[in-house]
Structures are given as structure tokens and as C-alpha cells.
Amino acid sequence: MEALSALIFPILTLIRKELLAIFKDPANRIVLFAPAFVQTLLFGYAASFDLTNVPYAVLDQSHSAASSELLARLDGTGVFRREATLANAHQIAPVIDEQRALMVIAIPANFAESLAAGRRAPVQLILDGRNSTTAGSASGYVASVVAAFNAARGGGQGLELVRRAWFNPNLESRWQIVPAMVATLSMLQTLLLAALSVAREREQGTFDQLLVTPLTPLQILVGKAVPSIVVGMLQSTIVLLISLFWFDIPMSGSVWLLYLGLLGFTGASVGIGMSLSSVALNMQQAMLYTFLIIMPLTLLSGLITPVRNMPEVLQVATYANPLRFGVDLVRRVYLEGAGITDIYHDFIPMFVIAALTLPLAAWLFRHRLA
Numbered sequence: 001m002e003a004l005s006a007l008i009f010p011i012l013t014l015i016r017k018e019l020l021a022i023f024k025d026p027a028n029r030i031v032l033f034a035p036a037f038v039q040t041l042l043f044g045y046a047a048s049f050d051l052t053n054v055p056y057a058v059l060d061q062s063h064s065a066a067s068s069e070l071l072a073r074l075d076g077t078g079v080f081r082r083e084a085t086l087a088n089a090h091q092i093a094p095v096i097d098e099q100r101a102l103m104v105i106a107i108p109a110n111f112a113e114s115l116a117a118g119r120r121a122p123v124q125l126i127l128d129g130r131n132s133t134t135a136g137s138a139s140g141y142v143a144s145v146v147a148a149f150n151a152a153r154g155g156g157q158g159l160e161l162v163r164r165a166w167f168n169p170n171l172e173s174r175w176q177i178v179p180a181m182v183a184t185l186s187m188l189q190t191l192l193l194a195a196l197s198v199a200r201e202r203e204q205g206t207f208d209q210l211l212v213t214p215l216t217p218l219q220i221l222v223g224k225a226v227p228s229i230v231v232g233m234l235q236s237t238i239v240l241l242i243s244l245f246w247f248d249i250p251m252s253g254s255v256w257l258l259y260l261g262l263l264g265f266t267g268a269s270v271g272i273g274m275s276l277s278s279v280a281l282n283m284q285q286a287m288l289y290t291f292l293i294i295m296p297l298t299l300l301s302g303l304i305t306p307v308r309n310m311p312e313v314l315q316v317a318t319y320a321n322p323l324r325f326g327v328d329l330v331r332r333v334y335l336e337g338a339g340i341t342d343i344y345h346d347f348i349p350m351f352v353i354a355a356l357t358l359p360l361a362a363w364l365f366r367h368r369l370a
Helices: 001-023 026-047 065-075 089-097 110-117 134-150 171-203 207-211 215-244 255-279 283-299 312-320 322-334 338-366
Strands: 054-060 078-085 103-107 123-125
Touching: 001 171, 026 171, 026 215, 054 065, 054 089, 054 134, 054 283, 065 078, 065 089, 065 110, 065 134, 078 089, 103 134, 110 338, 123 134, 171 207, 171 215, 171 283, 171 322, 207 215, 215 255, 215 338, 255 283, 255 322, 255 338, 322 338
Parallel strands: 054 078, 054 103
Antiparallel strands: 103 123
């Protein structure tokens, strides 16, 4: 019992020291938690793929009741805003080049006559491809309006398209982005905090004193890692509460399973940060290393672009990225209600990363100084 106390008590003392160093300064408390709150709101509102106010221009050379009906259906969706009515085809290029309109709908002069005769009546849709995602979504909306127009006129009855969206009935992009922020935003701060922990000690000249104490490298590792993990879990909780109660995104899965996954994810993130901290000679280097890897980790996480759409080389590289598995785990538990048997494959890489990076950081504590 005395041996166990002698092992645990120094670790608890070091944990207390680290927590005091983190939370003692009021500015630190603001920096640690305010960004998680603000960035969640920004991503929830600004990072949205939903189209609500798409500017478009019309070149109506038919001026018929049929063309007016088509345009009325388009305006009635609430998605499109008519920015300009063009007089000739020469005005199309300027309105697109100057980004006054995302798309131009050109209706030919024989549009009504072709419909009345039962012939195909082509309508040209010109899109601004500089934003391919938005243009593709706008094209899909127009296609649905055209399909409804054809159905109202007695056409298009041979094929019925029925769509159903699982886990996100209204296909709101916010439901995809905000839950993923539970892992992503906490990693940004946790990785930086862990990376600065040892670098701060080395820069202040207190790391040498820490090494000559009776603490083992493992005890130093635990004492440095636990505070960063605690802060990461608190930040994840903030984002989770905002998702639930601010954006009203219902959670389908188990809270305990979600937090178990976040614990493994945060441990892997802290392991990477501690390894960076052990390599860095000062805080400036630690911050530089952190900012150097945080963007690749985010891009390779599947947060925006699905991993399966990436080149095979990058897909292999994502196995070294804990954020890939953290984002997948949170989304599946939060939106899908997945159980442990559905997401165990996300736990394994995160625990492997933590098992490799944390001992590496402990080894570097002594050998990097030497």
C-alpha cells in the first residue's frame, strides 16, 4: 500500500501543478474555452452547404406563358433570387465573370412551340464552376424544379424517384458539420496545449529540475498528459452541449460510448502533442510544429471531403490521423446511434496511436535533452 501511495502521490502533485499552471491565469481560461464556443457557432452558421439565397440571371427569349410558369416555379422555391433579366446572349458572360449570378437560365425562342408540339424543349443552364460544390447543388435544385414542371404538364410519369435520407431527414449540412466539431475543435486546443507543456518547462529552465526529481519518465508523462486530456474533454462537452441545446441536433446514440471514444481520441491527440513538445526546444517551435500538422490532420480527417474520395496514398496516410477516426466515431454515435460493435474499428487505431506516441514522448523526455 505504501509503495502504491509513493507511486501515485507524486503524479497527483504534478497533475495539480499542471492544472494550476493552466487555469491560474484568467487569460488562459478564456483562450482555452472561448474559442470552442465561438468556433462552434461559426461553423454551425457559416460552414453550411445548404443553399438559401442563390443569385441567378434569366435570358428568356420565349416570353411565353410556359416560360413564365417555369421561372415562377424557380422563384417560388425560396432558394433562388433573380439578380438580372438579360436581353441577349452577349450579357451572359459578364454577369457570370463578375460573380453577380451563380447561374444563368437561357430559354430559347421556340420553347413554347416545342412543348405544344410534344417535342423536346431544351433549356440551357450556365453555371459558375469556380465553386463546384455550390454549383452542383444549385444544378440539383434546378433539375428538381424542371422535373416538377414536366410532371405538372403530364410528362415524366414513367419513372418515379423516391428519396429518403437516413440520420438526417432534411439533409441539413449543419447536422453533418456541428457534431464533427465535438472532436475537431477540441483537438485544435488539446494538441497545442500538450505541445506547449514540456516546451514551456524547457524554455523556463525548470525541465532540468523536473528530470532530477525522483519522478520516473512515466510519472512525468502521466502528470503532463492528464491535464491536457481533462481540458480536451471539457471542450468536447462544450461543443456537445451547443449541438444539443443551441442547434437542436438530436443525439441518437449513447453518451457514455461517445465519451469513451472521445477519451481514446483525446489520448491519441495528447500523445502527438507531447511528442512534438519533447522534440521542440522552445514554445515557438512547439507552436510552429503544431500549426504545421493541424491543417493536414484536418484535411485528411473526412470532415469535409469523404476519405473514400481521396487518392489511395492519402487514404493510407489517414490511418495515422486520430481525427479521422474521432470524426467518424462521433458522427456515427451522435447521428446514427451506433453501438460498440459498429465502431470498434475506430477505437483500435486511436489506441494504437496513443500507445505509440505516449511512450515515445516519455522516452524523448530524457534522450532528447541528452
